[in-house]
Each structure stands twice: as C-alpha cells, then as structure tokens.
Amino acid sequence: MKQNKAERREKYEDKSMKTNIFTVQIADQIDKVFDTITKCDDFVGFELLSNPSKMPEKAFNIPADKCKAGSNMVGLEDHICHECYALPDKDEDGKFLSNRGGRYKLDVVQNSLNNRFNFATMNPYFVAVMSYKITKQIKKKFRWFDSGDIQSELMLDNICKVARNTPHIKHWLPTKEWKLVERYITSGHKIPGNLCIRLSALKKNGKPPTKLARKLGLVTSTVVTPDVYDKLSFKCPSSQQKNQCVDCEACWSNKVKDVPYKYHR
Numbered sequence: 001m002k003q004n005k006a007e008r009r010e011k012y013e014d015k016s017m018k019t020n021i022f023t024v025q026i027a028d029q030i031d032k033v034f035d036t037i038t039k040c041d042d043f044v045g046f047e048l049l050s051n052p053s054k055m056p057e058k059a060f061n062i063p064a065d066k067c068k069a070g071s072n073m074v075g076l077e078d079h080i081c082h083e084c085y086a087l088p089d090k091d092e093d094g095k096f097l098s099n100r101g102g103r104y105k106l107d108v109v110q111n112s113l114n115n116r117f118n119f120a121t122m123n124p125y126f127v128a129v130m131s132y133k134i135t136k137q138i139k140k141k142f143r144w145f146d147s148g149d150i151q152s153e154l155m156l157d158n159i160c161k162v163a164r165n166t167p168h169i170k171h172w173l174p175t176k177e178w179k180l181v182e183r184y185i186t187s188g189h190k191i192p193g194n195l196c197i198r199l200s201a202l203k204k205n206g207k208p209p210t211k212l213a214r215k216l217g218l219v220t221s222t223v224v225t226p227d228v229y230d231k232l233s234f235k236c237p238s239s240q241q242k243n244q245c246v247d248c249e250a251c252w253s254n255k256v257k258d259v260p261y262k263y264h265r
C-alpha cells in the first residue's frame with residue numbers, strides 16, 4: 001500500500017525514536033587480546049559474522065528494519081528498498097504479507113541479526129572483536145552490511161578503525177546513508193584506503209550520486225532493469241555465474257567508479 005509523505009515521515013520518526021531508546025552507542029572502544037578464535041567466539045557468545053551465499057568470504061549484517069534512510073523509502077514503490085531482499089514484509093501482528101525477505105524471515109536468522117546489531121551498537125569491544133575475527137577468518141575481502149546499513153557516524157568510525165586494524169583486507173561498504181557519510185567526511189574524518197564505500201542509488205534505473213561521491217572521494221552503485229543491464233559494457237557479472245562473485249572484485253575496488261547490478265524479481 002502506498003503511503004503519503006506525512007505518513008512515511010511519521011513512521012520513520014516513530015521508528016527512530018524507538019531505536020534511540022534502546023540503542024546505546026559506546027563512544028570509547030576497549031582493546032582486548034584474544035588467544036584463539038574459540039575464545040573470541042566464546043567471549044561474544046554467538047557468531048558475529050554472516051555467510052552470504054553470493055560472497056567469496058564472510059560478511060557482517062544487522063536487521064534491515066534498522067535501516068534509517070531505508071525505512072523512509074520502503075513505502076515508495078519505485079525505490080529499491082521497497083523490494084529489499086532482507087526485509088520481511090510483516091503486519092503489526094508479525095504476520096508475513098508476502099514472499100519478501102526470503103530466508104531473513106526465519107527466527108534463527110532474525111536472532112542472529114539482532115545479536116549483531118546489539119553487539120555493534122552497545123558493546124565496547126566491537127572494534128577489537130571484529131578486527132580479530134577478520135584477521136583470523138578472512139583471507140582477502142570483507143563485506144559490511146549484506147543486510148542493514150550504517151546506524152551512526154560512531155558506527156562508521158568504528159568500521160574505519162576495524163579497516164585500519166586489518167590493512168591486508170579489502171573492505172566494501174555499500175550504503176544509502178549518503179548524508180551520514182557526507183557529515184562524517186566533511187567534519188574531517190578520513191576513510192582508510194582499504195575501505196571502499198559505495199553510495200548506492202535509491203531507485204531502479206536511478207542515477208547514482210556521482211557528484212557527491214566524487215566530492216567525498218567515494219564510488220557508487222546502481223540497480224538497473226534487464227533491458228538497461230544488457231546494453232552496458234561493464235556490469236556486475238553475478239547473474240551469469242550462478243549469483244556468485246567468483247573472482248570478481250569490482251565492488252571492493254575504488255578504481256571501479258560505479259557498479260551496476262541487475263534488477264531481478
């Protein structure tokens with residue numbers, strides 16, 4: 001059902017307020033040394049990394065219903081968030097209304113996503129733990145947010161710290177939080193060279209925020225319908241390789257200024 005602008009704004013503000021009540025963002029991160037990955041995982045109490053089937057290695061995710069910019073767009077039919085693959089379509093009683101959300105509907109998946117969200121926003125060891133796990137469990141490439149998005153400048157700052165602590169790893173962070181990233185960078189913060197932040201276009205066949213990305217020294221991504229996709233020379237090849245990245249590293253490279261993904265529904 002289409003929402004008018006006032007309804008969307010009201011829903012967004014209500015959701016932001018609710019999130020702020022229980023989201024305590026810890027400013028000071030605490031160093032911690034782990035001997036083994038088992039001890040690190042025991043300390044956390046659950047698996048902190050996700051395992052998206054498309055990706056060559058593990059990733060990190062949080063619930064899509066925590067997306068701030070995204071929650072303002074999910075009611076807009078021409079926006080990519082409207083058909084978010086990670087956001088189950090539920091009514092107020094929790095009843096599923098459509099197939100949207102796929103395996104993200106499972107309780108076990110939602111529990112993991114919520115645990116990761118709580119750890120990232122409330123645990124002062126987030127940077128230490130993520131840095132250790134990535135060092136031990138990732139060989140080359142790490143993706144942030146196969147579900148969800150940056151919650152705050154503090155979270156982005158923590159991600160930058162993790163990237164600096166793991167200089168041998170390429171990090172990719174796709175985001176629709178353009179304004180948040182802009183505030184972070186224009187207030188003087190630096191993005192580490194091994195962290196590729198892609199500002200994502202908001203609509204199918206929509207233009208990417210190229211000007212803003214260039215100003216901030218970032219890159220972009222887009223979602224295009226098959227007719228547009230077929231005419232492009234460079235595009236995400238995953239749809240031709242069983243929905244896998246295989247050897248492609250385009251999303252992790254700051255040299256690739258825009259990555260177009262094929263829209264499929």
Ligand code: SF4
Nearest residue numbers: 236238245248250251
């Ligand atoms: S462009 Fe390459 S790296 Fe990016 S999602 Fe597609 S296959 Fe994976």
